[in-house]
Amino acid sequence: MHMAKAYLNYRLNAKKRHGVHSPFVYNLSEAVFHKKSAKKVDEIEAVRKELRQDQTIIELIDYGAGSRTRKGSKRSVSKIAKTSSTPIAMAQMMQRLISYLELNSVLELGTNLGLTTAYLAAAKPSADVISLEGDPSLAALAVKNLQKIGLEAEIMEGRFEDKLDLALDKMTTVDFAYIDGNHRKEPTLNYFQSILKKTTEKSVLAFGDIHWSKEMEEAWAAIKQHKTVTFTIDLFDLGLVFFRKDRAEVEHFTIRL
Secondary structure (H helix, E strand, O other): OHHHHHHHHHHHOOOHHHHHOHHHHHHHHHHHHHHOOOOHHHHHHHHHHHHHHHEEEEEEEEEEEOOOOOOOOOEHHHHHHHOOOHHHHHHHHHHHHHHHHOOOEEEEEEOOOHHHHHHHHHOOOEEEEEEEEEOOOHHHHHHHHHHOOOOOEEEEEOOOHHHHHHHHHHHOOEEEEEEOOOOOOOHHHHHHHHHOOOOOOOOOOEOOOOOOOOOHHHHHHHHHOOOOHHHHHHHEOOEEEEEEOOOOEEEEEEEOO
């Protein structure tokens, strides 16, 4: 019920790109949100197809609040690939965002099977990608999947609370971060505060499922109000946070895709 109400509210308030009076956001919409192209599509989607046919049962450890589809300790690889991965269009959109803004250091919280990780890693050959995954079985599969695709990313297995600071120590800056592994308010805000230590004016943080629950909407509202944030973009399933200082005032956009 919450998601239905949240989506209705989003549709009522969202603007199409032609109704946005910000040159930067309009150009972002044209070049990123409404494009369909992506790199390494054939290779990544070939692996996704294999995974969707894999009936191997694995045991899962879920340290977060879970998701709408990731329930129970045992699931087939096929079901995980079909229901728990980031939507293809969103993964490809984030890849275009990294390429368009020329972001070089990428952090992901929530590797899953590594398919979104692959899209992020394919954005720029020179990009350094670190991805955190709490479940050991998923982390191992992600490593194998990236090898099949021919892409490099460092997969760090363990609880975000245990591994995030270690990952950040490896990074000079965080140019792009995708946070999609724990749908609770306090942990989400803690990750945000930790990552802030390595952000710059050009950094972009992407938060998945910002309307998933009242708790996540509260986390999103708090992030929007942080003193370092200069503007945000609400895409319903994804919230983008920017720190650019070339803004006359703080603005928050809700864009219809």
